[in-house]
Each structure stands twice: as structure tokens, then as C-alpha cells.
Amino acid sequence: MAKVASLDDLQELIKTAEQKISLSSNLKELNDYKLEYITGKKSLLNRLTQGLKNLTESEKKSYGQEINAAKETLNSAIKGAEERIHRNYDEEGEWFDVSLPVPKAPIGHMAPDTQVIRQMNAFFTYHGYSVAEGPEIETDEYNFEKTNLPKDHPARDLQDTIYIESPEVLLRTHTSSVETRILSSHKPPLRFVVPGVSFRNEIINQSNHAIFYQYQGVLVDKDVSLANLKATLNEFAKFLYGDKVKTRFRTKYYPEVEPGAGMxxxxxxxxxxxxxxxxxxxxxxxxxxGIIHRNLLAKSGIDWKVWSGFAFGMGLDRIIMTKFGITDIRDLHSGNLVFTQ
Ligand SMILES: [Zn+2]
Incomplete structure (x- = not known):
């Protein structure tokens, strides 16, 4: 095309080129159009520019302007097409369909303590227990007095309590406070477990924390004996550690029970x-x-001559850490998604 017939023809050519560029579906196709219309030796723009020399001065002016405008139009069409095509490529340069549904983003999972607590709840609810909860900010009455720990009891010295308003309002030092609340407000027979956090004034490091998980179980009924307690806890140990687990009970002192036994x-x-x-x-x-102390039942308004019961409690932190391979107790409260089973 040494000479361009008319401005109309030129505009038509540019329009067609622009359309083709806009419809190109991949980078190779787009590159070919780039050569064909803009940058190639025999490209449309090149040929049009060369054709200028055969024109009169006045024609040159209007054609020149038209060619410059065409160049701009085609370049911006290329840019637009490039952006559109790039959106369809992943980081490795592979083409993909942008209209496909997006895979679900990872949104985390239940914290290790929640998982262990739910497993234990499943065992005990199967055996007829309810899952109970209570306030973490507690009164001296429910946390100490009613758990058979009167103000002058030496066992109070074993716990370094965090007080909100000394001496009456504190962060519960054990989940036994929920036990005394429920025994004080419900009539036996009762069976419930209490999972939850308790608080003590501890120096926080890799193996100690001021917040720790406890799991407490209580059963109050008629003629409850140590044999019932042992049978329940042996079953529970099998559930936690498998059928081959071997257990033993040793006499231990806890103020809430008499007799007390460590498993x-x-x-x-x-x-x-x-x-x-x-x-x-x-x-x-x-x-x-152990077998719930008659003082504890009496303080909660339950007639110990008619009713008896057993209670058990355990720290969950070590169980959770062993199960998930967590070596630093602080990770239990960190929300780190690394710890999965
Ligand atoms: Zn060993």
C-alpha cells in the first residue's frame, strides 16, 4: 500500500485492526497482531507512514494526524488486550479459566484444647453426663468455702490465687467452683462434666501458665461407691489411651473428697x-x-445421709500437649494454626 486511497479507508483499516487485537485470546496471537499492525517492517502503520511521501503537503498533514491517532488507538488496544489476557494466566504462565469457582480459602480449624474437650465430652455424654459451665470470675464462697476450703484451711496456701477484689472476688482456681454452684442449685441425682480454664498466679514460661485447662466430673446418686468411681475412670482411661492401658489408684489428699485417690x-x-x-x-x-466429702454436700444443701457421689478432675494441658506434640504451653493460647492432629 504505497498510497492510501482515502481517510475513510484508513479509518476502516484501523477499526478492523483494533477489533482483531481486542478479540485476541492469547499472547502469541496478540504478538502477531502487534507485528502486523504496529511494529513490523511491513506493518500497517509503517506502510501508511511510507505512503506519506507520495502525498501533497496538505494531504500529508491530515494523513499524518490520522496515522498518529491510529498509532495511539492501536497501542491502547494492545495494552488493554494484554491486561485482559494476563488475568487469565497463573503465576507459572499457565492459562486458566477465570470463570471457574475459586477453591475455598483455608479458614483454620478448632483449637487443640477444643478438640480434646469435645472428644471427652462425647465419652461422658454417652454415659449420661451433662456438660456444664460456670463463671470464670468467682466468689470466695463457691471457689473455696463450699469446696470444703474454709478461710483458715492450710490447703488454701497451695494455690496462689489471682484476686479481682480481695478477699471475696477472684479468678476461679479450679472448676470445682462450678461443681459447688450446680450442687447448690440442682437436686440429685446428678451427673455432669465441667471443661474450662482456671487461673493461678504463676510465672509464665515454657511449661507453666497462669491459665490452665481443667476437666472435672461429678456424679451424685444413691449408694455411690469407690467401685463405681474406679469403673468409670478405667473406662475413661481406655477411651483416652486405648484398651491396653494399665491403671492404678493411690490414696491422695484433696479437700473436696474423702477418701481421695489419684489415678x-x-x-x-x-x-x-x-x-x-x-x-x-x-x-x-x-x-x-474421690468420694465427695460430706461437708461439701452439706454446704451445698444436699443430705449426705441420703446421697453420695464421686468427683474427679484433671489438668488438660499435658494431655493436649502430648496429643498434638506441643512443647511450649504458651502455644495453647497463641492461635497458631500449625498444630493439627
Ligand atoms: Zn516411663
Missing amino acids: DILCRFCSGTGCRICKDRGWIEILGS
Whole structure:
């Protein structure tokens, strides 16, 4: 095309080129159009520019302006097409369909403590227990007095309590406060478990925290004996650690119960011969339990001559950490998504 016939023809040519560029579906096609219309030696723009020399001065002026405008139009069409095509490519340059549904974004999972608590709740609700909860800010009455820990009781010294308003309002030091609340407000027979956090004034480091998880269980009925307690806890140990678990009960002192018993499981790491994990004892204590003290029942308004019951409680932190391979207790409160089962 040494000479362009008319401005109308020129505009028509540019319009067609612009349309083709806009409809190009991949980068190769777009590149070909770029060569054909703009940058190639024999491109449309080049040929039009060369054709200028055969024109009169006045024709040159109007054609020149038209060609400049065409150049702009085509370049912006290329740019638009490039952006559109790039949107259809992933980071590796592979084409993909932008209209496909987007895969669901990861939104996290239940915290390890919630998972363990729900598993335990499943076991106990199957055996007829309800799941109870209570306030974390508690009064001295429910946290200490009613759990058989009067103000002058030496066992109070074992717990370094965090007070909100000393001496009456505090952060509960154990979930037994929920036990005394429920025993004070409900009539037996009763069966319930209480999962939840408790608080003590501890220096926070890798293995100690001021916030710790507890799991408490209570049963009040007629003629409840130690045999019922042992049977329940042995079943629970099997649920937690498998059918081959070996347990033993040792006499222990807890103010809320009489008699009190600690339940140990045979160390799974050394099978009883002694190792670092069990501190050479061969056994690992996992919970404390006992027959509910008659004083506790009496203080909650339950006639201990008619009703009896057992209670057990355990710290959950070590169980959760072992299960999930968590080595730093602070991670239990960090929301770190790394810890999955
Ligand atoms: Zn061991």
C-alpha cells in the first residue's frame, strides 16, 4: 500500500485492526497482531507512514494526524488486550479459566484444647453426663468455702490465687467452683462434666501458665461407691489411651473428697521400667478423684445421709500437649494454626 486511497479507508483499516487485537485470546496471537499492525517492517502503520511521501503537503498533514491517532488507538488496544489476557494466566504462565469457582480459602480449624474437650465430652455424654459451665470470675464462697476450703484451711496456701477484689472476688482456681454452684442449685441425682480454664498466679514460661485447662466430673446418686468411681475412670482411661492401658489408684489428699485417690497410668514410654518422661516412677498420674466429702454436700444443701457421689478432675494441658506434640504451653493460647492432629 504505497498510497492510501482515502481517510475513510484508513479509518476502516484501523477499526478492523483494533477489533482483531481486542478479540485476541492469547499472547502469541496478540504478538502477531502487534507485528502486523504496529511494529513490523511491513506493518500497517509503517506502510501508511511510507505512503506519506507520495502525498501533497496538505494531504500529508491530515494523513499524518490520522496515522498518529491510529498509532495511539492501536497501542491502547494492545495494552488493554494484554491486561485482559494476563488475568487469565497463573503465576507459572499457565492459562486458566477465570470463570471457574475459586477453591475455598483455608479458614483454620478448632483449637487443640477444643478438640480434646469435645472428644471427652462425647465419652461422658454417652454415659449420661451433662456438660456444664460456670463463671470464670468467682466468689470466695463457691471457689473455696463450699469446696470444703474454709478461710483458715492450710490447703488454701497451695494455690496462689489471682484476686479481682480481695478477699471475696477472684479468678476461679479450679472448676470445682462450678461443681459447688450446680450442687447448690440442682437436686440429685446428678451427673455432669465441667471443661474450662482456671487461673493461678504463676510465672509464665515454657511449661507453666497462669491459665490452665481443667476437666472435672461429678456424679451424685444413691449408694455411690469407690467401685463405681474406679469403673468409670478405667473406662475413661481406655477411651483416652486405648484398651491396653494399665491403671492404678493411690490414696491422695484433696479437700473436696474423702477418701481421695489419684489415678496413674503405666508409663507408655518405658512400660513401667522408668524413664525421663515418668521421672523414673514407671507410672504417670493423670487425674485426682474421690468420694465427695460430706461437708461439701452439706454446704451445698444436699443430705449426705441420703446421697453420695464421686468427683474427679484433671489438668488438660499435658494431655493436649502430648496429643498434638506441643512443647511450649504458651502455644495453647497463641492461635497458631500449625498444630493439627
Ligand atoms: Zn516411663
